[in-house]
Amino acid sequence: MGVIDFLLALLQDMTLAAIPAAGFALVFNVPQRALPYCALLGAIGHGSRMAMMTAGMNIEWSTFIASLLVGSIGIQWSRWYLAHPKVFTVAAVIPMFPGISAYTAMISAVKLSHFGYTEDLMIQLLTNFLKASFIVGALSIGLSIPGLWLYRKRPRV
Amino acid sequence: MSTDVNPQREVTRLCIQCGLFLLQHGAESALVEELSSRLGVALGMDSVESSISANAIVLSTIKDNQCLTTTRKNSDRGINMHVVTEVQHIVILAEHKLLDHKDVLKRFEHIKPLRYPRWLVVLMVGLSCGCFCKLNSGGWDGAMVAFLASSVAMYVRLVLTSHHLHPQINFCITAFVATTISGLLIAKGPFAMTSNIAMAASVLLLVPGFPLINAVADMFKGHVNTGLARWAMASLLTLATCIGVVMAMSLWGLKGWE
Numbered sequence: 184m185g186v187i188d189f190l191l192a193l194l195q196d197m198t199l200a201a202i203p204a205a206g207f208a209l210v211f212n213v214p215q216r217a218l219p220y221c222a223l224l225g226a227i228g229h230g231s232r233m234a235m236m237t238a239g240m241n242i243e244w245s246t247f248i249a250s251l252l253v254g255s256i257g258i259q260w261s262r263w264y265l266a267h268p269k270v271f272t273v274a275a276v277i278p279m280f281p282g283i284s285a286y287t288a289m290i291s292a293v294k295l296s297h298f299g300y301t302e303d304l305m306i307q308l309l310t311n312f313l314k315a316s317f318i319v320g321a322l323s324i325g326l327s328i329p330g331l332w333l334y335r336k337r338p339r340v
Numbered sequence: 341m342s343t344d345v346n347p348q349r350e351v352t353r354l355c356i357q358c359g360l361f362l363l364q365h366g367a368e369s370a371l372v373e374e375l376s377s378r379l380g381v382a383l384g385m386d387s388v389e390s391s392i393s394a395n396a397i398v399l400s401t402i403k404d405n406q407c408l409t410t411t412r413k414n415s416d417r418g419i420n421m422h423v424v425t426e427v428q429h430i431v432i433l434a435e436h437k438l439l440d441h442k443d444v445l446k447r448f449e450h451i452k453p454l455r456y457p458r459w460l461v462v463l464m465v466g467l468s469c470g471c472f473c474k475l476n477s478g479g480w481d482g483a484m485v486a487f488l489a490s491s492v493a494m495y496v497r498l499v500l501t502s503h504h505l506h507p508q509i510n511f512c513i514t515a516f517v518a519t520t521i522s523g524l525l526i527a528k529g530p531f532a533m534t535s536n537i538a539m540a541a542s543v544l545l546l547v548p549g550f551p552l553i554n555a556v557a558d559m560f561k562g563h564v565n566t567g568l569a570r571w572a573m574a575s576l577l578t579l580a581t582c583i584g585v586v587m588a589m590s591l592w593g594l595k596g597w598e
Contacts, residue, residue: 199471206468209456211366211550212420229475265432266425267371273553282547283476283540289582290596297586323556331561 189237193230200229200278208274217271220260224275228253232279243317250276250325258329272326281318288312348385350441352401352408355380355388357448359397360412361427365453366419368554369563372397375431382435383444394569418501419550422454458498465545466491473541482538485525489542493518497545508580511546515584518542523594536595546581548574 204225208218228249235245250272257272264270288311291304298304359376363369369392380388380401390399400409430447433439439447469490470483478486497514505513522542526534551574558567589596 196475199475202464202471203468206461206464207549208421209461209464210419210545212422212454212456214422214425214454217421217425266421266428267367269368269371270421270425273550276553277549278472278475280547280549282472282544282549283537285547285578286540286543286582286585289578290586293582293586319552320556323553324560326553327557327560 193233196233197226197230201226203278204275207277211274213270213274214266217264217266220264221271221274224253224256224260224271225278227256228275229278242314243321246279246318247321247325249279250322251328254326254329255333257326258333268330269326276322276326279318279322281315284311284315284318288315347441348401348403348406348408350445351380351383351385352399352410354383354441354444354448355385355390355401356397356399356410356412358427358431359390359392359399360414361423361448361451363392363397363414364417365421365423366416366550366554367424368561369558369566370561371424375428379431379434379444382431382437383441392563392566394566394573417453420453423451426451458495461498462491462494465494469541469544472544473538476537476541478535478537478541481531481534482541485522485531485534485538486541488525489518489522489538490545492521493542494545508576511577512580512584512587515543515546515581516588518545519585519588519594520592523588523592527592527594539594543581543585546577548577551577 201222205218205222208221213221231252232242232245232249235248236242240248253272253275254268257268257275260271261268288308291308291311295301295304295308355376358379359372362372362375372392373390376390376399377388385401385403387402388399389402390397395414396411397414398409398411400407430439430444434444466487470487473483473486474480493514496517497510500510500513519539519542522539525531526536526538531538551570555567555570555574558564558570560567588594
């Protein structure tokens with residue numbers, strides 16, 4: 184893949200990630216002034232994750248590093264907006280959320296009880312459940328670490 | 341009731357109101373504890389100790405070795421970052437001695453949760469699910485299906501929420517509607533060549549992302565009991581969603597999305 188192709192794909196990925204970040208910010212009733220920053224942060228987070236995954240990292244570690252990045256930027260912005268960083272950052276990581284894995288795992292569990300045990304369903308349940316749990320953990324801990332690390336003693340805002 | 345007799349009582353009420361606002365509108369426990377104690381210290385208390393559980397908050401203020409303790413029941417009012425931001429601004433103003441406890445009370449009474457207009461939320465959530473479909477390599481036609489299905493589903497969800505329906509039942513019905521629309525569009529409608537990812541993407545509006553992230557953050561910061569409660573709540577919501585999806589699939593004879 185050439186550099187131009189990669190940049191175009193990255194641009195498309197970032198645009199596609201910005202819309203869900205803003206959409207879910209509306210669901211979370213983020214104040215109006217913060218909405219564009221949510222969208223920008225969502226684009227940065229998902230774009231950096233895509234770049235890392237293209238470079239060959241696995242999805243859990245790239246999610247973790249992307250959410251560390253989102254958390255650090257969120258803390259910087261929260262200091263001039265005087266709001267808790269979670270106001271921006273949670274909506275921004277929603278595009279990286281492993282929704283389809285979580286649903287696939289849960290639907291496999293429901294099917295297991297409906298149709299009885301098969302190994303395929305069990306494999307599907309376990310792999311998707313573990314993937315979803317690790318990605319949620321990576322997202323959440325990645326968002327929390329910059330705050331605990333940089334501002335241990337004094338309050339962030 | 342005279343207000344001047346015991347200012348500590350007034351401040352205790354304000355502190356627990358502050359904590360309750362934050363807890364009801366989806367702030368994580370560390371923030372609830374931090375802000376209620378900062379407000380108390382800013383208004384002249386020696387220290388403020390609080391104990392937070394999933395559906396109640398207990399808080400004591402200590403001044404000159406006098407303790408006052410009070411409890412409030414917590415009912416979930418839905419995630420609202422606007423309220424969290426407003427409370428945070430009030431606490432910061434009080435810390436800079438720009439507000440005394442009467443002003444804080446007045447400001448708390450004037451907090452009105454921000455609600456975005458329904459059509460805007462429906463449109464943006466529909467577009468979001470379309471984007472999710474495209475991001476998960478479902479193609480542009482899949483994105484169109486996800487957009488249609490999830491817009492209708494989001495409208496249903498908001499209408500049911502405004503009637504205060506139980507959240508799990510609400511999620512189940514919404515997931516049923518979303519899967520029905522997207523599945524029938526793919527199986528019987530004009531989108532026969534579309535990838536089945538669109539069906540999965542159209543229920544992504546129901547993923548309890550905020551509670552799950554708060555759950556892990558709470559447990560990570562030592563609030564294990566509220567974290568587990570949030571995790572259990574989010575899992576129940578996911579289970580309700582999946583039951584809605586499976587009901588729609590078996591009713592209309594749809595295939596899964598693998």
